[in-house]
Amino acid sequence: MSTRGFAVGNGVVADGCGLFLDRGAVLVRNGRIVEVGDVASIRSRLREGEEFCDVGGRLVLPGFFNPHHHLYSFFAVGLAPLGATPDFAAILERLWWPLDDVLDVPTLRLSALLGLCDALRHGVTTVFDHSASMSCVRGSLDILADAFRSLGMKGLVCYEMSDRADGPKSPYGKGVGAHGVRGHAEENLDFWRRHRDDPLVRGAFGLHANFTLGEETLAWVRQVKPEEMPIHIHCGEDETDLRFCRDLGYAGPVDRLRRFDLLDVRSLLAHLVHVSDEDLAHLECSRSVAIWNPESNANNGVGCLNRKKLSRCVLGTDGMSCDMVQTLRSACLLGEGSREDFRELGRIFFTESRDVLRRFFPDVGGLEPGRRADLTVLEYLPLTPVTAANLPGHLIYGAKNGRAFLTVGDGRILFRNGRVTLLDEEALLPEAMAASRALGERFSRRA
Numbered sequence: 515m516s517t518r519g520f521a522v523g524n525g526v527v528a529d530g531c532g533l534f535l536d537r538g539a540v541l542v543r544n545g546r547i548v549e550v551g552d553v554a555s556i557r558s559r560l561r562e563g564e565e566f567c568d569v570g571g572r573l574v575l576p577g578f579f580n581p582h583h584h585l586y587s588f589f590a591v592g593l594a595p596l597g598a599t600p601d602f603a604a605i606l607e608r609l610w611w612p613l614d615d616v617l618d619v620p621t622l623r624l625s626a627l628l629g630l631c632d633a634l635r636h637g638v639t640t641v642f643d644h645s646a647s648m649s650c651v652r653g654s655l656d657i658l659a660d661a662f663r664s665l666g667m668k669g670l671v672c673y674e675m676s677d678r679a680d681g682p683k684s685p686y687g688k689g690v691g692a693h694g695v696r697g698h699a700e701e702n703l704d705f706w707r708r709h710r711d712d713p714l715v716r717g718a719f720g721l722h723a724n725f726t727l728g729e730e731t732l733a734w735v736r737q738v739k740p741e742e743m744p745i746h747i748h749c750g751e752d753e754t755d756l757r758f759c760r761d762l763g764y765a766g767p768v769d770r771l772r773r774f775d776l777l778d779v780r781s782l783l784a785h786l787v788h789v790s791d792e793d794l795a796h797l798e799c800s801r802s803v804a805i806w807n808p809e810s811n812a813n814n815g816v817g818c819l820n821r822k823k824l825s826r827c828v829l830g831t832d833g834m835s836c837d838m839v840q841t842l843r844s845a846c847l848l849g850e851g852s853r854e855d856f857r858e859l860g861r862i863f864f865t866e867s868r869d870v871l872r873r874f875f876p877d878v879g880g881l882e883p884g885r886r887a888d889l890t891v892l893e894y895l896p897l898t899p900v901t902a903a904n905l906p907g908h909l910i911y912g913a914k915n916g917r918a919f920l921t922v923g924d925g926r927i928l929f930r931n932g933r934v935t936l937l938d939e940e941a942l943l944p945e946a947m948a949a950s951r952a953l954g955e956r957f958s959r960r961a
């Protein structure tokens with residue numbers, strides 16, 4: 515990529531993993547980080563016509579990464595479930611499954627575009643999305659990928675395979691949708707094959723959750739999924755999932771995936787709230803990615819990931835927002851043994867997140883020269899001293915949310931002055947309001 519160079523600086527430059535400059539700057543050229551140093555030395559390196567973006571004392575951090583999101587939920591705000599939701603199963607059956615059944619091409623496209631604008635507004639440069647649209651399966655991942663590309667963002671997309679679409683064969687037997695698991699697999703496999711080395715958007719094998727995937731289906735996934743293709747699944751979100759796996763003779767949801775040979779270092783396992791000690795041992799062994807979604811878990815009332823037993827994890831939003839700083843604050847307040855050690859939360863937020871991101875995009879993550887230039891400058895202006903040690907405290911108690919001042923992806927300015935730069939977001943709004951209203955009407959008719 516050839517883009518004009520620029521520098522971002524005159525603020526705290528930190529990667530949360532050791533690099534810390536009190537008044538630093540980052541020089542970016544051709545999509546990559548060229549140098550990180552003090553303001554004067556970086557200014558002196560600028561060539562004619564290259565801009566110095568003065569952040570006025572704000573925080574300059576690596577671009578944020580959301581490893582578990584559902585862009586399709588963007589238009590669910592304010593939707594009333596189709597009946598009482600006393601437990602997790604009812605939330606799925608009366609809100610999410612009827613909703614994902616009535617999504618269509620316009621709502622998928624617009625929710626992805628506007629959801630990703632919102633991600634950029636919160637300094638997020640990479641999103642791993644988990645998508646479900648049971649009446650619109652084929653081509654749905656291309657719709658999402660086009661949205662990522664039009665905003666200059668990186669991502670991993672997948673379609674959530676679930677037996678719930680197959681009627682009588684499903685453990686749920688709901689018969690929603692008309693495509694079935696084979697269609698879900700084809701969508702995942704086809705996208706993954708076509709985008710294996712794509713610099714921006716790659717694929718994964720999406721699976722809903724153990725409890726909506728029968729034994730035959732998982733055995734078939736094992737056969738058709740190439741070994742190197744990562745899976746992305748909800749795992750142990752609610753007690754239902756653990757009980758389902760135990761009833762089948764497994765030690766738990768992680769053990770079941772292991773027995774079907776679906777676990778490796780790039781398996782993305784969201785939640786892990788209801789898991790057995792054997793599950794945690796298998797997780798440790800496989801080094802699969804554990805994704806902690808504190809706001810979603812609190813919202814669904816399913817409990818909380820046990821941080822005393824599971825120290826290695828990354829933070830995700832699970833569709834609640836795309837605000838990673840707010841999610842960090844929620845992790846602090848809602849975590850097991852709340853108000854955890856800030857060093858631990860900082861390690862999860864920066865180091866673990868960087869390391870997981872590099873498993874999928876090896877030249878992304880961090881601020882070292884040579885890396886693809888993904889930067890977040892928060893709107894927050896610290897008035898008290900910032901140190902490497904108290905940086906998580908500034909994010910939790912100072913920033914309060916992760917509104918961005920400037921977001922850079924692959925060396926391009928993607929968000930600035932309160933607006934995304936590659937797309938006219940405002941021009942989409944009338945169409946989005948009409949599409950979301952029609953979606954709400956289709957949803958209500960399912961009652």
Ligand SMILES: [Zn+2]
Pocket residue numbers: 582583584644748784832833
């Ligand atoms: Zn989820």
